[in-house]
């Protein structure tokens with residue numbers, strides 16, 4: 001029995017990257033899944049992968065633009081028609097969106113970005129909440145934020161603004177829906193080896209990631225999928241309003257004033273720094289580590 005046996009999930013952006021990895025993991029864990037995406041050829045490839053895993057009967061694709069309210073209603077309707085219930089909505093579809101200096105950013109590019117990244121999540125929450133409250137058996141709504149929602153430098157201005165908004169929308173909606181036992185959480189990945197980040201040059205992307213990230217392996221879509229499985233599962237039954245960072249320690253590294261890891265001068269010696277107290281500090285040099 002998988003950790004998601006009997007559950008039905010809708011996954012936006014399910015044709016590629018994090019969404020695809022999550023859809024395939026959900027199938028492995030016993031869930032039935034609707035993938036909703038704009039990219040039909042990629043979605044058909046996911047259906048084929050599911051068929052090879054013997055789970056073709058447990059997956060559907062519905063072409064969806066998450067920025068369009070009618071499309072979002074239809075994708076949730078697809079889950080009810082095909083599988084008769086809904087347990088989890090994963091609002092994950094995304095684009096890089098508007099980029100460039102703030103003074104050069106066109107209003108239409110800004111609006112188009114927010115339409116996908118933020119309105120898309122809002123619509124998934126709105127219609128997910130309608131279906132789940134009507135069903136009256138609880139549920140789980142999960143959205144994909146980003147480390148860009150916590151600090152500068154993780155994405156373009158509009159992308160960062162949208163992802164920060166998702167983190168607080170998650171808290172706000174979690175409080176409203178808690179009485180219905182609907183949990184609302186998010187994942188905040190760091191840079192991963194998906195097309196959205198590597199843009200066809202995985203080797204250069206991996207080098208760029210490992211220059212700053214403490215963990216020695218570049219993150220993969222499946223690393224995020226595992227956390228989404230946890231958030232959708234009964235093991236996370238008391239977790240709501242939370243955003244789980246999945247970034248190999250990138251945010252934990254913070255300002256790195258004293259270096260970022262084993263090379264830090266703070267790790268070449270040990271002792272007690274008594275600051276400007278007038279008391280002597282103690283320093284014990286360490287051998288090479």
Ligand SMILES: NC(=O)c1ccc[n+]([C@@H]2O[C@H](COP(=O)([O-])OP(=O)(O)OC[C@H]3O[C@@H](n4cnc5c(N)ncnc54)[C@H](O)[C@@H]3O)[C@@H](O)[C@H]2O)c1
Nearest residue numbers: 013016017018037038065066093094146191192194196197
């Ligand atoms: N890859 C990373 O490094 C990274 C890091 C942090 C956060 N994220 C976030 O993770 C999520 C998934 O990204 P990914 O890395 O898997 O990217 P990806 O490009 O591999 O997959 C994104 C999918 O979303 C779909 N999509 C885009 N706009 C859509 C729309 N309007 N309606 C329906 N589907 C749409 C695309 O067709 C694609 O299949 C995004 O929200 C992204 O911002 C990614």
